[in-house]
Amino acid sequence: MDLKNHRISATIDEQTIVAQCTPQGPGAIALIRLSGKYAVEVASDMAQLPSKKTLLEQKSHTIHFGYVVDQDNVHIDQVLFLLMKAPRTFTGQDVVEITCHNNQFLIEKIIDRALECGARLASNGEFARRAVALGKMDLVQAEAMNDLIHAQTEESLKYSLQQIEGTFSYWVAEIEQSVVEMLAFCEASFEFIDEEEMEFAHDIKVRMEKLILKVEKLLQTYPKQQYIKEGMRIALVGSVNVGKSSLFNCLVNKKRAIVTDIAGTTRDVIESGLYKNGGFLTFVDTAGIRQTQDQIEKEGIDRSFAEAQHADIIILVIDRTQQLALEVKKEYQHILHKYADKIIVVENKIDVKKSYADDFSDVQLPQVVQVSAKQHSNIDLLQSVIDEKMQELKGACKVTCLLNKRQYSLLCTFLEQL
Ligand SMILES: Nc1nc2c(ncn2[C@@H]2O[C@H](COP(=O)(O)OP(=O)(O)OP(=O)(O)O)[C@@H](O)[C@H]2O)c(=O)[nH]1
Ligand SMILES: [Mg+2]
Structure with a gap:
């Protein structure tokens, strides 16, 4: 049998697989991994070492400077070969990792050369699958x-x-x-x-x-685990012109949303994310709630309600200079009732004289944070109230382990059958 044919005709799990392990894109170096029964043979055929020795003669877990060469011994790239023989490897098979220069043409040439020498392209996740099959790690x-x-x-x-x-x-x-x-x-x-x-x-x-x-x-912590995985979503909700977009811009520290004195400026949901204290926060600006016949604005307002439902924290904004229309006040009361646990109430525009105080005596109003988005007053205070609320929500989630959907539904089935 031809030298390379025996490599190709090995069982599917023994065949030598090859893939680029680093992402495509700019960078100094890239890593190509080979794994399989004949990985060292394949790498040896494509390698030229200054010592003129072959990779096959080298000890396991050693690094070798050299060249990847084509069939006529013409250099393709100057590389490092990391030689690791089974079983002390990621997949549990012989593994050779080639660190080369990060140029996509070079990488493709090196992979093509590996294919010529008897490797085949790895399918998605195949290195990890082999590691699981050979007991190097479990599925979890x-x-x-x-x-x-x-x-x-x-x-x-x-x-x-x-x-x-x-x-x-x-x-x-x-x-x-x-x-x-x-x-x-x-x-x-x-x-x-x-x-x-x-x-x-x-x-x-x-x-x-x-x-x-x-x-x-453990199962009870699952919904809250999303805070840890994906971060928290904080929606600014309220009537038109109360200063939601102004406040949103303060919180994300950039002029992301358009601010005007025209009621109904924001028509759609606007998001902006930032990292804070090891977590990820997504602030969401929404269309102002009011009665309208405008189809586009109506759709925007429906989205505001959907965001209120979806958000982990709602910042409900009140404007001390304008009285809420009766129907909008009803919506505020509804939101305050329905989402009591996740609401922070903010009274905006404290730089101007208070002219209205809406009466929410029939609902238990949480602590009201007074700010001026225009003058950036008390924004620090608001941020610390948001931090507290986040800790409060996360505190209810003392997680032993982070579950994924598959693990969660398997545990549910297990519980049903106990
Ligand atoms: N005096 C004062 N004016 C403010 C403050 N915050 C916002 N405004 C003004 O209020 C008006 C409306 O502000 P926006 O931030 O666009 O309000 P909004 O709630 O997003 O409005 P819609 O998108 O229409 O729902 C603008 O003229 C702002 O300059 C504030 O703290 N003090
Ligand atoms: Mg707005």
Whole structure:
């Protein structure tokens, strides 16, 4: 058999796979990874070392300066070969990583050369799949690695790292252990059915209750885990012209939304995100609520209500210089009732004399933060109230592990069947 054919005809999981591991785009260096039964042979065929030795002759876990060459020994690029033989590798197979210059033409040439030498292109996630198949990590850890790469907040990064190190896997192992013990107790209860002193039924019941509590506790944190994963969404809601867009611009620290004295200036939802204290915040400006016949404005107002529902925190803005129209006041009351736990009420325009005080005595109004968006007064105070509210919401979420949707629905099924 031809030297390269035996590499290609290996079983699908043994074939040598190759892929660029670093993202495409500008940068100094890129990394190409080979993994498979014949990874070192493939890399050796494409490598030229100054010592004239081959990669096959080198020890495992060593780094070699050299060149990737074509079939006529013409240099393609000057690179570093990182040689790692099984089993102490990411995939559990022989792995060679090539650090080359980050030029897409060069990268493609190196990958083409690997293909000529008997590798094939890796499919999406194939390196991680092999690592799971060869017991280098479990599925939960592989998912955590994906979460780590895509983590949007520092906190979510922290949890993904813990999960790679096995926190959730340990948690699952403990659950498994409890189930196995209960099964053993069930079997023992059949064996010793006549022994009155052995209270298996009571023991199993106590263990089962503990187990259910443990799973329920983790499941309950799931909706709140989104704060950690995706950050929080804070919507500015209120009547027209109260200064929502002005306040929004203050909070995101740029002139993002248009501000005018024309009522109904903001027609659509405007978002702006920022990182703060390791978390991600998305501020959302919305169209002012009022009665209107304008189709576009109506659609904008519907979106404002949808944002109020969707948001983790609502900043409900009151203007001390204008009285709310009756129907708008009703909407304020409705929002205050429905979303009591996530509302911060802000009275804007404290730089001018108070001319109206809407009566919300029928609803329990939370603490009112007084600001002037125009003069940037008390914005720090508002920010600290927002921080407190965020801590309050997050505090209800003491997370053991961050679950993804798959893990969450599997745990729900498990709980149903207990
Ligand atoms: N005096 C004073 N005027 C303000 C303050 N905040 C906003 N304004 C003015 O109020 C008017 C409306 O401000 P916007 O920020 O556009 O109000 P809005 O709530 O976004 O309005 P819509 O988009 O129409 O719903 C503008 O003329 C602002 O300059 C403030 O703190 N003090
Ligand atoms: Mg506006």
